[in-house]
Amino acid sequence: MLSVLISGLVTGLLYGLAGLGLVVVYRASKVMNFALGGMGALVAYLAKDLLGAGIPYWLALPICVVMGAVLGGLLELFIARPMSRQSHLSIGLATLGALLLLEGVIDWRWTTNTAVLPQFIDPAEVLHIGGLTVAWNSIFIVLVAIAATGLLVLVVDRTSFGLRMRAISAGAQTSALLGVNVRRVRMSSWMLGGAYGCLAALLVIPLTYLSPSSFTTFLLTAFAAVVLGGLTSIVGVIIGAVLFGIAFNLMSVYVDGSLLSTYTFIGVTLMLVLRPHGLFGRSEQEISEPRLSRPSRAGRSAGAAASRNRAAAASAALTGPGSLVARLPAVKYLGWVLLAIMLIAVPFVLDELSMNTAATILATFIAVLGLNVIAGFSGQASLANGAFLAIGAYTTAYLVNNGVDLFLALITAAVVGAVVGFLLGLPATRLSGIYLLLYTLMFAFAVPELIALIPxxxxxxxxxxxxxxxxxxxxxxPQFYLALGGAAVSAVVVMIAATTKLGRTWRAVRDSPAGAQALGYRVARVRLSSFAFGSALVGFGGGVSGVLIGQISPENYGVFVAIYALLAVVLGGSGSVFGSLLGAAFIVIVPSASAGGGIVPGEFVMGLALVLVLIFAPGGLAPLLFRLWAWLIGLVTPRGETVVPEAPVLAGSLHTDGTSVLEETEAGSGRMERTAVTADVVKPAQGTTPADLPDEDAPRALLALEGISAGYEAGLVLSDFSLEVGAGEVVTLLGANGAGKSTVLRAVSGLVPVVGGRILWQGQQIGSGKLSRVERIAHTGLGHVPEGRGIFPDLSVRENLRMGYFARGEGTGQGDDEWERVLEMFPILKERFAQRAGSLSGGQQQMLAIARALIGMPKLLMLDEPSLGLAPLVSEQVFEKLREIVAGGVSVLLVEQNAHAALELADRGYVIQRGRVAISGTADELRADSRLSESYLAVHG
Structure with missing residues (x-):
């Protein structure tokens, strides 16, 4: 019994080490690095070569760990960084591509034959304790795991790097505004994760075997340990892994070792349902930050924006009213008709081997299409595809072997797939992202065990x-036409479903669960319907593919089947029927070509293709081919005059009744706001002169915006906007919701690129040279307190304040004069030093945000709606503190909804309308202006 416990302890610590490699990356990037399996195998092969060359183990081990760190850094540099504006799940899928790519490299260099990597200490070297015998190598593993865990805890909890990593986890944009180099921290985290993961591989593989996928299999099981302990807790991961390892060993010895994956699935399911963040983890609180999408390189000028609009109009002309496609609806489906004719003719033009390949593609297409319904149409990534293929194949085999007609058996397989998908989807509706992937992964491991259990x-x-x-x-x-008929029926069913209310609800929930819920959709029910629908198709596809195989067994349905299916969905096009066919063809043809003596391993080609598509064509190949097809159709479409709209300015447009419709999407959320403002407001006040062209003899402004244009991919928000802030001045920026006020501050901080005009900060242009990055701008004394305060909720008050030092380009020391002065100004913060910032009141959080910015010793402090959501008394307290700050000589640029309070504090002000300066003047002039008072102060005062 004791030896079993010790063995479980060693196994658990190894799971924990591998889990730490995952958690470090997750904490900094919110990405699950699946490529760690390939990285670990690669360094293990390298270690084998080093040992074979006579290099001692004590030297080979650190060399390989350093190589793991290098691989982690390369992964961040070439995959995670280019995809930084895509979803975390998309980056995680790209690491799956990197996993396949690395396995292909191993196959290329070392072949796929299994090998042996020696243990660090000879297994014959043992320690006798009473009647117990313990291998010295096991003791070495325990000591290394404990030391590595302690070191990581020290780094994350006690160092400047760890503080920055935890802050980035809660809010990368806010961290950058405070002077944190987000790229550098993420790079370091990926390198640290690579080092820990590869250290685990070098300790695990000698206890098992060496192959391209051996460490991946171990790592996938380690996911369960990570879920048990909690992704947000380093110590929790180790404790959870040890508990998992001990339980795993006890069950394998005393219960039934053939059902370990099934027990794991049950345990993971219970954990995710009852405590989704693990035994020792906690719910992750993040700062609400806008999703800012930068214009493409081709779109960083007004001319390029107009070019994009002309291209869009030309594309619409191909299928819009009056085109050939609109006048002859059959042309819209001409591509499908031609494809159908080609497929029907396959048996007459191809040999038997090619025909079998075509049939396999069509059967695979059905399964990929089912996954696309789940992942592409409703946004639920799943790794259970192999399990549902097995369910469909075995259901079909059992019925056919008992005299049931094949077509009835296939229909039954689809029904069984739907029922199992419905049951599996019940807990899945409460999960999303990486937790859903882990849940479905455990199910994929369990199904082959259950199949073997009932011989x-x-x-x-x-x-x-x-x-x-x-x-x-x-x-x-007959096999080919069976696959063709099944594929045709599946495609038609999905196309019809996509045009119905059911399909529209799937897409609505995928694009915005909160928005769909606000429209009255029951999100859990919608997701459950897509899970059942997609699983039915996969089950049906499993039956068809089983007929083509002829002899099915559990090993046909491993987890890599699901990985390849996900690859096919992403590669072809998420939410696209034709894309599913493209993806299915790719994952069938590439391995076949490789097995037939191809020079490049199939895994390498598939992995590289997945990575490239996710980076350069995240919509998949189907949209690219559709545009090509539209162009071909356009060759026979009568050409008429095309009216091309100019580049949109998303800051409002006037109606004939004098009101303005403001359509700025400041947070990138697609939300439109409508605010009525009289047309008179947009006329400059008599006797006022906008400050866009300052007098050459006047002192140089601290901050000057000179005719800037800026915005997002949807269009420009600011157009020819000018503003000045002098040294020691308080300038306020007023305007209705959606007028572009927050965009002004983001442009100054470098979050939003300027496509026209320029911003001068202390005489230097923002966006170039030393001011090319957000954190570099912060280092020059430009403080920015964003809307919503930007407090790191899981950090303590003290740690939030320490973050202010990064704006100086320094470490996080404390005790200087600025630290003491800030605490004297905000004594409530000192009383709550150890309290989590997320538990403070709204007013206390606003004071903390201002105090943190002051510790950075800014020359100009920009505040975005500091009184938003505060009670009047608390708001007055905040403005009183701002008066103290101004008295200390700090310039202020204030965006504020409370126009009266803002003008009481300010020296000058600007009113922004339609992305331009509508009125400017001194605070007294703006208060006295009747038009502003009637249209704005009366509403917002």
Missing amino acids: AITGGADGSRLNPPGFGVVDAI
Whole structure:
């Protein structure tokens, strides 16, 4: 019993080490690095070569760990960084591509034959304690794991790097505004994660075997340990892994070792449902930050924006009213008709081998299409595809072998797939992102075990025959038409479903769960319907593919089947029927070509393709081919005059009744705001002169915006906007919601690129040279307190204040004069030093945000709606503190909804309308202006 516990302890610590490699990256980037499996295998092969060259183990081990760090850095540099504006899940899928790519490199260099990597200490070297014998190598593993865990805890909890990493985890934009180099911290985190993961691989593989996928298999099981402990807790991961390892060993010895994956699935399910953040983790609180999408390189000028609009109009002309496609609806489906004709003719033009390949593609297409319904149409990434293929294949085999007609058996397989998908989806509706992937992954591991458990029905490990009359292995033509018919029916069913209310609700929930819920959709029910629908298709596809295989067994349905299916969805096009066909063809043809003596391994090609598509064409290949097809159709479309709209300015447009419709999407959320403002407001006040062209003899402004244009991919928000802030001045920026006020501050801080005009900060142009990055701008004394305060909720008050030092380009020391002065100004913060910032009141959080910015010793402090959401008394307290700050000589640029309070504090002000300066003047002039008072102060005062 004791030896089993010790063995479980060692196994658990190894799971924990591997888990730490995942958690470090997750904490900094919110990405699950699946490529760690390939990285660990690669360094293990390198270690084998080093040992074979006579290099001692004590030197080879650190060399390989350093190589793991380098691989982690390269992964961040070439995959995670270019995809930084995509979703965390998309980056995670790209690491799956990197996993395949690395396995292909191993195959290329070392082949796929299994090998042995020696243990660090000879297994014959043992320690005898009473009647217990313990291998010195096991003791070495325990000591290394404990030391590595302690070191990581020290780094994350006690160092400047750890503070920055935890801050970035809660809010990368806010961290950059405070002077943190987000790229550098993320790079370091990926390198640290690579080092820890590869250290685990070098300790694990000598206890098992060496192959391209050996460490990946171990790592996938380690996911369960990570879920048990909690992704947000380093110590929790180790404790959870140890508990998992001990339980794993006890079950394998005393219960039933053949059902370990099934027990793991049950445990993970219970944990995710009852405590989704693990035994020791906690719910992750993040700062609400806008999703800022920068214009493409081709779109960083007004001319390029107009070019994009002309291209869009030309594309619409191909399919819009009056085009050939609109006048002859059949042309819209001409591509499908031609494809159908080509497929029907396959048996007449291809040999038997090629025909079998085509049939395999069509059967795979059905399964990929089912996953696309789940992942592409409703946004739920799943790794259970192999499990549902197995369910469909074995259901079909059992019924056919018991005399049931094949077509009835296939329909039953689809029904069984839907039922199991419905049951699996019940807990899944509460999960999303990486947690859903882990849940479905555990299910994929469990199903092959359950199949082997009932040999009377499934044939057990030997598998089951599936050779219905007329569709045997020698009946190539019937098999092909079976696959073609199944694919055609599946495609038509999905196309019809996509045009119904059901399909529209899937897409609505995928694009915005909160928005769909606000429209009255029951999100959990919608997700459940897509899970059941997609699983039915996969089950049906499993039956069809089983007929083509002829002899099915559990090993046909490993987890890599699901990985390849996900690859096919992403590669072809998420949410695209034709994309599913493209993806299916790719994952069938590439491995076949590689197995036939191809020079480049199939895994390498598939992995590289997935990475490249996710980086350069995240919509997949189908949209690219559709545009090509539209162009071909356009060759025969009568050409008429095309009216091309100019580049949009998303800051409002006037109606004939004198009101303005403001359509700025400041947070990139697609939300439109409508605010009525009289047309008179947009006329400059008599006697006022906008400050866009200052007098050359006047002192140089601290900050000057000179005719800037800036915005997002949807269009420009600011157009020819000018503003000045002098040294020691308080300038306020007023305007209705959506007028562009926050965009002004983001442009100054470098979050939003300027496509026209220029911003001068202390005489230097923002966006170039030393001021090319957000954190570099912060280092020059430009403080920015964003809307919503930007407090790191899981950091303490003290740690939030320490973050202010990064704006100086320094470490996080404390005790200088600025630290003491800030605490004297905000004594409530000193009383709550150890309290989590997320538990403070709204007013206390606003004071903390201002205090943190002051510790950075800014020359100009920009505040975005500091009184938003505060009670009047608390708001007055905040403005009183701002008066103290101004008295200390700090310039202030204030965006504020409370116009009266803002003008009481300010020296001058600007009113922004339609992305331009509508009125400017001194605070007294603006208060006295009747038009502003009637249209703005009366509403917002």
